[in-house]
Amino acid sequence: MNTLGSTSLPASLGRFSRGLWGLWLWKKPVFLFPRMGMRAQVTGKTDAHNLLPLNERDLEEQFVKGHGPGGQATNKTSNCVVLKHIPSGIVVKCHQTRSVDQNRKLAREILQGKVDLFYRGEDSHLHKVRKEAEKKKRERKKKAKETLEKKRLLKELMLTEPSPKAPL
């Protein structure tokens, strides 16, 4: 049974446990953490909507524990990623793909949307998208109701009219 656990870091690197994907130059040998893309910030996929950027230092990542020796010596398929935004406490779990790397990227995108919603409320992109969707749904319902009403009226009209005589 796999349980979630924090990534195991050497004790001396404990102070770098937050923001795993920043770059830390320590002492020789230089142990560098995996980096996500080339930037320390996660910018929104939909940059046109200007989502609040996420700082890697504010993120805490968890992978499934019990990975054993890792690397070639293990063949684990549990590629679920759990990502937490420490300042807001929002947690996202992503297992959309079978690739750890992809799940990490997706988790960041999803988390960014949620954090944006959290801090910007009505001004956030997610909020606007939801409002738009609700509006469209209301309009569709209204249209469907109107169409139904028209059909009902037409039916009533046909019932009250005398039936057409058969041609001679």
Add this chain to the structure above:
Amino acid sequence: MWLRFMKPWGLRPRGEKWKGRLQSLLALQPLRLASGCRPPSVTARALVNHWAQLFEERGVPEARESSEYIVAHVLGAKTFQSLSASQRCAPITDLQQEQIGELCTRRLQRMPVQYVIGEWDFQGLTLKMTPPVFIPRPETEELVNLVLHEQSQRCQEFRRKRTLAHQSHSWPLILDVCCGSGAIALSLLSKLTQSRVVAVDKGEEAVQLTRENAQRLHLEDRIQIVRHDITSGVNREQLLPWGPVDFVVSNPPYIFHCDMAQLAPEILSYEDTDSLDGGENGMSVIREILSQAPMLLKDSGSIFLEVDPRHPELVEKWLQSHPDLGLSLLATHVDFCGKPRFLHIHKSRDPGSRRTQNV
């Protein structure tokens, strides 16, 4: 429900190589389900629970994950989580149930999930998987990211200096040693659209699988796949069809020979042990790659290796004791579990021109 008898072809004596067993693996004998296996209802969720419980009873590791991947695969999805709630509750057809049953029976024989479903994802690509070719591990995705980052740094540097040399740096040449299924080579090709890769492996099945994956992904025009055993010596003609390379990247067999016997049945019985066993101290193939690298690399080139966590120290000492190679360890990177896993090695430069460690 179908009745078949089970033939235990999956598990074989340890130490015996897999080669030549592909035919018997694929000619699956009729199988019999254990009694009491009829699932109560036929939704995806119910099937996952049923098979997860059976896997757990039979001691199959990652019982729930295995069950979820197999059911999702038959339903046309990559993961169970990516299925919608309605898909998970929709009724499963008899044919799908039979397919799931067949695949799960292979998993019961400890076949790795990746071989059971015949594919796996790596860096956003879906690659075909067939035994005994080595299955790419999730850690190795980070090796690809390191190469991509280094390439990006170089492009920026040369753009800043505005040298003409920047032109050739836009078209990196990469040598992938021990390419296996082609995971590293093909993900680099797909991300670096101007790059070219020479992918090398000593195994015929690996070469064929890399070729097939390259064709599936329409990347065959920028890759050359060579069957060659690098421990048999340098072969510049075969390895350098386009001249010296910018990057030598490799996930070579690096397991210490004494640790091989402790590997899980999934690995020992189905994957090619030659793609795992690195000999004494796990260094035999690593040493070969480093010995040949100076002849294969451009002066500005870099070597990126995935290794065992005990190797950074061993490699650094070994490079220091072989100054004639002119290589030095620039950096060690950890994997997502915090273990030292990747080495960045380059040709030693004089202190005057040493680049700052600002990657």
